[in-house]
Amino acid sequence: xxxxxxxxxxxxxxxxxxxxxxxxxxxxxxxxxxxxxxxxxxxxxxxxxxxxxxxxxxxxxxxxxxxxxxxxxxxxxxxxxxxxxxxxxxxxxxxxxxxxxxxxxxxxxxxxxxxxxxxxxxxxxxxxxxxxxxxxxxxxxxxxxxxxxxxxxxxxxxxxxxxxxxxxxxxxxxxxxxxxxxxxxxxxxxxxxxxxxxxxxxxxxxxxxxxxxxxxxxxxxxxxxxxxxxxxxxxxxxxxxxxxxxxxxxxxxxxxxxxxxxxxxxxxxxxxxxxxxxxxxxxxxxxxxxxxxxxxxxxxxxxxxxxxxxxxxxxxxxxxxxxxxxxxxxxxxxxxxxxxxxxxxxxxxxxxxxxxxxxxxxxxxxxxxxxxxxxxxxxxxxxxxxxxxxxxxxxxxxxxxxxxxxxxxxxxxxxxxxxxxxxxxxxxxxxxxxxxxxxxxxxxxxxxxxxxxxxxxxxxxxxxxxxxxxxxxxxxxxxxxxxxxxxxxxxxxxxxxxxxxxxxxxxxxxxxxxxxxxxxxxxxxxxxxxxxxxxxxxxxxxxxxxxxxxxxxxxxxxxxxxxxxxxxxxxxxxxxxxxxxxxxxxxxxxxxxxxxxxxxxxxxxxxxxxxxxxxxxxxxxxxxxxxxxxxxxxxxxxxxxxxxxxxxxxxxxxxxxxxxxxxxxxxxxx
Numbered sequence: 001x002x003x004x005x006x007x008x009x010x011x012x013x014x015x016x017x018x019x020x021x022x023x024x025x026x027x028x029x030x031x032x033x034x035x036x037x038x039x040x041x042x043x044x045x046x047x048x049x050x051x052x053x054x055x056x057x058x059x060x061x062x063x064x065x066x067x068x069x070x071x072x073x074x075x076x077x078x079x080x081x082x083x084x085x086x087x088x089x090x091x092x093x094x095x096x097x098x099x100x101x102x103x104x105x106x107x108x109x110x111x112x113x114x115x116x117x118x119x120x121x122x123x124x125x126x127x128x129x130x131x132x133x134x135x136x137x138x139x140x141x142x143x144x145x146x147x148x149x150x151x152x153x154x155x156x157x158x159x160x161x162x163x164x165x166x167x168x169x170x171x172x173x174x175x176x177x178x179x180x181x182x183x184x185x186x187x188x189x190x191x192x193x194x195x196x197x198x199x200x201x202x203x204x205x206x207x208x209x210x211x212x213x214x215x216x217x218x219x220x221x222x223x224x225x226x227x228x229x230x231x232x233x234x235x236x237x238x239x240x241x242x243x244x245x246x247x248x249x250x251x252x253x254x255x256x257x258x259x260x261x262x263x264x265x266x267x268x269x270x271x272x273x274x275x276x277x278x279x280x281x282x283x284x285x286x287x288x289x290x291x292x293x294x295x296x297x298x299x300x301x302x303x304x305x306x307x308x309x310x311x312x313x314x315x316x317x318x319x320x321x322x323x324x325x326x327x328x329x330x331x332x333x334x335x336x337x338x339x340x341x342x343x344x345x346x347x348x349x350x351x352x353x354x355x356x357x358x359x360x361x362x363x364x365x366x367x368x369x370x371x372x373x374x375x376x377x378x379x380x381x382x383x384x385x386x387x388x389x390x391x392x393x394x395x396x397x398x399x400x401x402x403x404x405x406x407x408x409x410x411x412x413x414x415x416x417x418x419x420x421x422x423x424x425x426x427x428x429x430x431x432x433x434x435x436x437x438x439x440x441x442x443x444x445x446x447x448x449x450x451x452x453x454x455x456x457x458x459x460x461x462x463x464x465x466x467x468x469x470x471x472x473x474x475x476x477x478x479x480x481x482x483x484x485x486x487x488x489x490x491x492x493x494x495x496x497x498x499x500x501x502x503x504x505x506x507x508x509x510x511x512x513x514x515x516x517x518x519x520x521x522x523x524x525x526x527x528x529x530x531x532x533x534x535x536x537x538x539x540x541x542x543x544x545x546x547x548x549x550x551x552x553x554x555x556x557x558x559x560x561x562x563x564x565x566x567x568x569x570x571x572x573x574x575x576x577x578x579x580x581x582x583x584x585x586x587x588x589x590x591x592x593x594x595x596x597x598x599x600x601x602x603x604x605x606x607x608x609x610x611x612x613x614x615x616x617x618x619x620x621x622x623x624x625x626x627x628x629x630x631x632x633x634x635x636x637x638x639x640x641x642x643x644x645x646x647x648x649x650x651x652x653x654x655x656x657x658x659x660x661x662x663x664x665x666x667x668x669x670x
Contacts, residue, residue, distance in 0.1 A: 001069035003062070007033055007076070008208070008221075018063040025062065026054050029075055036077040044074045048225065050196040050376060051076060056111055065192055066182045076207050113193045116371040116378040120321075121270040121280050125174040126373075130157040130278045157277035170471065173381075174278040176234035177374050195375040198406045200224045200414040202440045215438035224414075226443040229460060229468040232405040236370060236383045239273045239281035240326065240401040240475040243483040250488045251287050252389065252397070254495055255330050260294030263301045266326040267315050267542065270383065275474075282325040282385050285318075285484045286542035291494050299329065303364070314549055317560040318567040320484060324368065326385030332397065341395030346388065353386065353402055354423035355466045361386045361404045362412040362469075381406055385473055401473040408469035415439050420463060428461045484567050486540035493543060501547045506590075507597040513538060516591045516598075518582070532575040539581075540566040553593075554586030562586070 005012045005028065012032045016024060029041060042051035045066075057065065067073070118126075131154035140151040155162050157175035162168075171179065180194045202214040203222040211217035242248060254262050264287035273279030290305040308324075315322035333343040346352055353361070365382035372380040388400045411417045416439070420427045432439040444460035446468050491499035510516065513535045518528060539545075545566065549559050565571065565581040581587055645654045646669050648662040655663055662669055 001062075001067075003067060004070070004072045005029060005032065006072060006074050009033055016062055018068075019061050022054060022057045022060050022062070022065070025073075029054075029077075033075070033077060035079045037080050038077075040078040042076045044076070045071070045192065047074055049198075050192070050194075052192055052376060078207060078209055112378040113373050113375060116373060118371050118373060119270055121272060122174070122372070124272060125278050125280075128278070130174065130178060131155060132157065132159070132162065132277055159277075162277070168276055170235040170238070171233055172238050172273075172276050172279045173234055173236050174280075175276075178278070181374070193372075193374045193376050195372065195380045197375065197377060197380060198410040200227065200410045200416060200442065214440065215433040218440065223440060224442045226445065227407065227411075227460075228457070229407060229444065229446040229464065231468075232407070232471050235403060235471045235473065236280070236381050237270075237282050237325075237385055237403065237473055238276045238279040240284070240385050240387060240399070240473055241281050242284045242399070242475070242477055243268070244481045244488075245477055246488045247284065247287055247483070248389070248399070250492065251289075251328070252330070254294075254492075254498055255332055257498060258294070259296060259334075261297070261299045261330045261332070262289065262294055263292050263299055263329040264289040264327065265305075265311075265324050266328060266385065266387070267311070267322050268325040269320055269322050270325065280383070282383065284325065285322060287328065288542070288546065289492055289494050297333075304367070310549065311546065314546060314559070314563060317563045318484065319564050319569065320567070322484075325383065326387060326401075327364070328387040328389060328399075331388055331390045333391070335395060338395065342391030342397055344391045344393045344395070346390050346400065347393070351424035351466060352400065353388070353404075353466060353470060354419070355417075355426040356419035356423070357386070357388075358404050358408060358426065358466050358469050359412055359417065359419055361402070362409045365404060366409050366413055382409070387475070399475050401475040403471040403473055404469050405471055411469075416441050416444075424466055425463045426466050426469065427463050482569065484569065485542045486537045486572065487544075488541065489538070490541045490544040490547070493546065501543070503551055503593070504597065506544070506548070507594045509538060510535075510590070510594045511598055516594050529575055532578060533572055536566060536571045536575065536578055540571060548590075553589050554584070558584040558586035 001016060001018055003014055003016055003025070005014065005025075007029070009032060012028070014025075014028045025043075026038070026041065030036060030038060039055060041054045043054060044051045133154050134152050136145070137151045141147075141149055143149055156178065158171055158179040163171070177194070182194070202218060202224065204213050206213065206217075206219060206222035208219060208221045210221075211219060214222065251262060251264055254260070266282070266284045267286040267288055268282055268284040271281055271283055273281035288311055290301060290307065292302075293300040312324060315324070331346070333345065335341045335343055361384075365384050368382050368384045369379035370381055370383050371378060374380065382403075384403070386402045386404075388402075389397055390400060392398045408417075415437075416429055418427050418429055428444055429439060429441060431441045441461075444464070445457050446460050446464050447455055447457050450456050491501045491505065493501060514531050515535055518531060518535065539562075545559070545563055548554055548562065554562060561580045561584050565578055568574075568577045571577045645656055647654050648667065648669055655669060657663060660668060
C-alpha cells in the first residue's frame with residue numbers, strides 16, 4: 001500500500017506491506033530527514049495535534065495503527081544539535097524466538113490511553129454497537145420478513161437525519177467517537193486514539209528549535225492557529241437528573257430563610273441515557289455545600305475547596321460509587337410586587353450564563369477531566385455540569401443546566417479571555433510579552449447570520465457573545481424516584497446562623513430511635529425490625545454521614561462500612577444490611593456516648609412520684625433516696641395522701657415535709 005509522508009522538508013511517498021513494522025516507516029522517515037533526532041520523531045493523522053512518538057509504537061504494524069492505502073502521515077521532529085552521531089537511533093522491537101517479549105518490547109511501557117480506567121458508563125457503551133434498530137417499512141421494503149434494505153437497516157448513532165427529526169442538537173460523546181474513529185480492521189484498542197486535548201498555548205520549546213523560546217521568539221511551528229468559534233458538535237453529558245425533589249428543596253431552604261445566594265457540589269454518578277443515541281446522564285444523589293459567603297446578588301466560594309479529597313473518597317465508598325458530577329448555584333431575586341415570585345432574568349433576550357460564570361465553569365471543567373481510552377494522553381474534556389436555580393417566566397423556580405465547550409476551556413487555560421461588565425459578553429485579552437507568563441492571543445473569529453440571512457465571519461476582538469462557549473444540557477426529575485439516600489432531614493454543613501451540625505443532635509436522634517438497645521438482626525424481634533427500618537431511614541442521610549466522618553469516632557474502615565450499609569438501595573427491605581455497621585467499633589463507641597447522653601431514670605416506687613417537669617432531671621438521685629427514706633407512713637386529710645404526701649395545687653409536686661409552702665415552687669400548699 002502507498003503511504004505519504006509530510007515533514008518540514010517536503011512530501012514523500014513509499015510503498016509498504018500492510019503488515020510492515022513501524023520500524024520500516026521510521027527508517028524511511030530518517031532517509032528523508034537525515035538531521036532528525038530519532039528519539040523526538042512523532043507522527044499524526046492531522047497537521048496539528050494528535051502527535052504520537054514513534055518510540056511508543058514499537059512492535060506495531062501499519063495495519064494495526066489504522067493506516068491504509070493513500071493515507072497521509074504528518075511527521076514532526078527536532079533537529080540534532082551536534083551532528084548525526086549525537087543521538088542513536090532508537091531500538092525497534094525484534095520478534096523473540098522463544099515466544100517471550102524482547103528487551104525492546106519490555107522497555108516500551110504502557111501507553112497513556114491504555115493505562116486509564118474509564119467510568120462504568122463508558123465501559124458499557126464501548127461494549128454496545130450503538131446502532132438504532134428500525135422495523136420493516138411496509139411502503140418501501142419489498143423484501144421478506146427476514147430481509148433488510150436501506151429503509152429498515154439499523155441507523156448509526158451519529159445519523160444526522162435521525163438527530164434532526166428528534167430535535168437532538170448535539171451528538172453524545174460515544175456517538176461522536178463512533179463517527180470519528182477510522183473503520184479499520186484492527187480493534188479499537190489497537191488504533192491511534194482519535195482525540196487530542198485542545199490547546200491554544202504557544203509550544204515551548206518550539207518543535208523546530210530555530211529561535212529562542214517564547215516570549216523571546218515565535219514562529220508558525222509553535223504558535224497556535226487562528227480560532228473560529230463554533231458550536232461544539234458533541235456534549236459529554238446529555239441529561240442532568242436529580243434523584244429527588246427533596247434534594248433541591250433542602251438546598252433552597254437557606255435562600256428562602258436569608259435571601260442570600262447558595263452554592264453546592266452535585267454528588268452522584270453517570271448512567272446510560274436512552275433518549276439520545278449512546279447518551280449519558282448525570283444522576284444527582286446529594287448536594288454538598290462548601291464554605292462560602294452568600295450575598296443578595298452573588299456569592300464567594302474558595303476553589304479548590306479544602307474538603308474535596310475527603311468528600312470524594314467518602315462518595316467512592318457508597319454502594320454505587322459516587323463522584324462530583326457538577327455544581328449548582330442560585331440566582332434568585334423576588335419580584336417587587338409579589339415576594340413569593342422570582343424575577344425572570346435569564347433568557348434569550350439577556351443571557352443564560354454570564355461571562356464570569358462561563359469562565360468559572362471552564363476552570364472547574366479543566367480541573368476535572370474525563371478519563372478516556374480515545375485520547376492521546378488518557379484524558380479528554382469533562383463531564384462536570386453547571387446548574388443554575390433561577391426564576392422562570394411565570395415567577396417560579398427551575399433548573400437550567402449547561403457545560404462550556406472545549407474551545408472555552410482551552411481559551412481560559414491560555415489566559416485569552418476575561419469577563420466583562422455586560423454579563424452576555426466575553427472580552428478577548430490583549431497580547432502581553434512583558435513577563436515570564438507572557439500571553440499570546442491568536443486571531444479569534446465567530447460566525448453569525450446578518451439581517452439578510454447570510455452567514456458572516458467577524459473578528460471576536462475585542463469581544464463576542466458568551467453563547468458561542470455554551471453547550472446546553474437537558475434536565476429533569478425521575479417519574480418514580482428511588483434516591484440512594486432516604487433522608488434529607490439532618491442539618492446541612494456550613495450554614496452558620498441557620499443550621500449547626502452537633503454530635504448531641506445525633507445522640508438525641510439515636511436515643512429517640514432506640515438504637516442503643518438494638519441487637520444484631522439474628523436476635524431481632526418483630527418490633528426490633530420496625531425500629532431497624534426507621535434507624536436505617538434516618539441514617540441514610542448524606543449530610544449525616546459526611547458529618548460523622550469529621551467526629552473522629554469512626555475509623556476509615558468503619559465509615560466505609562457505614563456508607564455502604566446506609567446507601568444500599570434495599571436497606572429498608574432487608575434490615576440485615578445494617579449488620580456490618582452495627583458490628584463496627586465506631587458504632588459501639590457512638591452507642592456508648594448515646595447511653596451516657598440519656599437523661600437519668602427516676603425510681604418509680606421508693607422515690608416520690610413527681611410531675612414531668614424538666615427541672616426534676618437536674619435533682620441528683622441521692623436526694624430522691626433521702627426523701628424516700630424519710631417518707632411518713634401515716635394517713636392524712638385534705639390534699640395530703642395516705643402516705644403523708646401533700647400535693648401542691650400549683651406545680652403538682654408531692655411534698656413530704658411538714659411546712660406550709662411547697663419546697664419546689666414556694667407557693668402555699670393550701
